[in-house]
Amino acid sequence: MTARTLFEKLWDAHEVVAETADTPAVLYIDLHLTHEVTSPQAFSNLRARKLPVRRTDRTFATLDHSTPTDTDQLFGKIPIRMQSAAKQIHEFEKNCAEFGVELLGLTHKQRGIVHIIGPELGLTQPGKTIVCGDSHTSTHGAFGALAFGIGTTEVGDVLATQCLLQRKPKTLAVNVEGALPFGVTAKDLVLAIIRELGVGGGTGYVIEYRGSTIRALSMDERMTVCNMSIEAGARAGLVAPDETTYAYLNGKPHAPQGAAFDRAVAHWKTLPSDADARFDRQIDIDASTLEPMxxxxxxxxxxxxxxxxxxxxxxxxxxxxxxxxxxxxxxxxxxxxxxxxxxxxxxxxxxxxxxxxxxxxxxxxxxxxxxxxxxxxxxxxxxxxxxxxxxxxxxxxxxxxxxxxxxxxxxxxxxxxxxxxxxxxxxxxxxxxxxxxxxxxxxxxxxxxxxxxxxxxxxxxxxxxxxx
Amino acid sequence: MDPIRTIHSRTVVMPSSNIDTDQIMPARFLTTTTRDGLGKHLFADWRYDGNGQPNPDFILNRSEAVGCQILVAGRNIGCGSSREHAPWGLYDYGFRAVVSTEIADIFRNNCLKNGLIPVVVDESTHAKLIATPGSLVSIDLEGCVLTLPDQSTVPFVIERFARYCLLNGVDETGYLLSKSAEISAYEARTQL
Known part of the structure; x- marks a missing residue:
């Protein structure tokens, strides 16, 4: 078998129908995260076509974008000051109830920013395809999941069919070597990477962040790096799963438990890019010369x-x-x-x-x-x-x-x-x-x-x- | 969605590169729950001053922009967010095509789903278009050809399936729904 990159393994495993010259691939989506801002029109579309949500068990909802961070407004002691936001939140609650989507509502103890709670709850796992109507969905790539942002029409497509039409993107390896100097964080590293690539430099590519510097990062730090992939134009950023990843997920509520976890780890270990896999493009970053950005x-x-x-x-x-x-x-x-x-x-x-x-x-x-x-x-x-x-x-x-x-x-x-x-x-x-x-x-x-x-x-x- | 075959229009030119989705449709207008009426908020922070009055220097407030369906923009238009409100606003305003040397990924995808043709051209064609705002340009989606005022033609590439959908006014959701047997088979095969 030919050597494959992590991205290619993820892509191949999710092709429901392979792409042809005339038609894009039908790609299966394992996890669909939704929030109040980019979904209302998608639910309206479902309603107009009299369609249900195909897989409510693979769809999760939270409130974050237009949601107030003021305690009294959040917990209903006083009305939400922005009326349009209040209406949007209310409509989302109605949509989730009507279509049977699990919502971590305003006062839920697990509510939070969609890209923070996916990993925190163990919903985000290596090997998955993950989408959300938000460009920073690239965050979840830190776990070795193919995760990217989609528009509202596509949110509707995934709600209705659990699939997306996609052309296969190209691969870009960002190789990072050298220890991060004193006071230099993952945020500084990714800002330096974006400066190197340019804000459109990653367009059409899925990035895989590689090298000893990346391997030494914690999951939180890997998420910071993958989060900003889209700021270089790349829809997705990936880090191959390793012991750091498994340790983070072990015991998380939605992660596999017990023997199922061990079986999952055995599968996740097959995901990293093969040693002789080829990328369409590569760049090298020397982390040891960076300063806070x-x-x-x-x-x-x-x-x-x-x-x-x-x-x-x-x-x-x-x-x-x-x-x-x-x-x-x-x-x-x-x-x-x-x-x-x-x-x-x-x-x-x-x-x-x-x-x-x-x-x-x-x-x-x-x-x-x-x-x-x-x-x-x-x-x-x-x-x-x-x-x-x-x-x-x-x-x-x-x-x-x-x-x-x-x-x-x-x-x-x-x-x-x-x-x-x-x-x-x-x-x-x-x-x-x-x-x-x-x-x-x-x-x-x-x-x-x-x-x-x-x-x-x-x-x-x-x-x-x-x-x- | 109405089928689109050709667009024949004068151009509006916005030469800045990296025009991001927060400029096209600022976040405060994203609390809407419909896709209608976003044209009035298009480029709001460039188009209106602090008191909500039209900024006379901004191209969309000038008489020559009225009725134009083609937006020629600097490199990498649409970078940033996945908000489909950006193409909804452009379409609602009256645009039917966006021309640049580079168009950001998610934005381009969103355009294709909303009757806006993303046209990527080479640097020299782009330079000509930027230098001659208001010129009359034709975009033939069927032949994938852009015709400049001097009648010279420039080919462009649109993903074939998206082009088929635009030409025939069909949406991709219907196509995906037609694959439900394959989707069920995949779910059975992978025990999902």
Missing amino acids: ITYGTNPGMSIGISAKVPTQANDEVHAKALAYMGLTAGQALQGQPVEFVFLGSCTNARLSDLRAAAAIVKGHKVAPGVRFLVVPGSQQIKHLAEAEGLDRVFIDAGAEWRESGCSMCLGMNGDLVSRGSYCVSTSNRNFEGRQGVGARTLLASPITAAASALAGRVSDPRSRLTA
Whole structure:
């Protein structure tokens, strides 16, 4: 048998009907995650065609995008302030009830950001195909699952048939070697990878992140890397499953249990790319030369090392337009730039390890006057675990806001907004114009850079606050 | 969905590269539960000022943009989110084709499902189109050919099945439903 990549093994195992010149493959979807924003029109389509959800046992629903992170609104003590969001949430509850889809509703203890709870509940597993009406579905690829974002029409297709029509993408190996230097995190690594590839460089490819640096990452860190694959244009990012993966999944509620777990591991061990498998394209990244990264522009590829200066690019209109929007000047340092907001959250960086890393910096200090520091755990379970360790007190005592889980300030559609013209150091995934609110100026960075910046009130190098 | 064969229209040119889905349809308009009426929010943050008044410099607020069905955009249009609200807004506004040197993956897929033709052209054709906003262009979906104002023709590639669906006004859901026997057999075979 010819050598195959991890991606090819996943693809082959899910072909219901193989592709031909005239027709794409019919690809079976093992797990469909849904949320309130990209599904209403899909359910309407089902209703219009009088179709049921084919596999309710493979469909899970949560509330995250337009869901408030304010405790009183979430738990119904006061009405949800955004009426359109309240209506959307209510419609989703109705749709899930009518079609028999399990919903982790507003007050459910397991509710959270869709890409955080899939892994946390053990729904996300190696070898699966996973889709969701959200581009950051690539997160789940960290487990060696083929996971990608789809539009609402396709959400309807999967609800109705558990399948999608797909052309086979190409494969791109991103080989990362070298130890991450002191103070350099998985977020910094993926920002460096996106800068290398460019925001469209991965279009048409599925990335497999490989190499000793990737193998040394925890599952949380692998998820941060895979999460941002789409920011380089790649619909999916993969990491081959290994002992780290199995250890993470062992005991998770939806993971196989007991002997079934051992059988699953035996299967998962067959998934990694064969030694002589060929990729359509490869790039090499030396992690040992990186420093903490931060973005200066209006797409995630526009990033620099934190001690570097904003680059000069003569006759580049996009660059000039981005700097004008950001209110920055070519040649200036970003370090020291005053900020009004800091956001620690999102499907990229709101896991327990992210909160711990930030809390270790914040502990015993105060958020700088004039800075609003929002800390939003990725799920209710993470919130609960963090509170059990006292992390909430660390943030609250420092002057930060401690919220209920949700997408929050990653995208301005749930009431958590950065005000016009303000700078926000954000651990989220996109610095597009207006993403965090009309006129908001986003600086993407790691949780520790965010924490250090919140204390300083300025963009700040986290290494100065870390003890080696 | 109405069948599409040819589009003959003047172009609207937005030369910026990496026009992302948050620009095409800002997140605050995603709390809708229908797909209708999104055209008025298209490019909202570029199109309107802080008081909701039309920004006179933005191309869609100028008289020459009225009735144009072809959007020529800089490289990598549609990067970012999977929100289908972006193509819904473009279609509702009146666009029927998006032309660029590079079109982001999920956005391109979403366009194909909503009667918007994603046309990828070479750099030199793109440069001509960018340099001549408002030029009259034809897009023939059946022949996969774009005709420039000087009558020169440029071939483009559209995935064959998606093209068939657009030409015949059929949707892919119906095709997938017709495969239910194969899907059931797959589920039985893999014991799902």
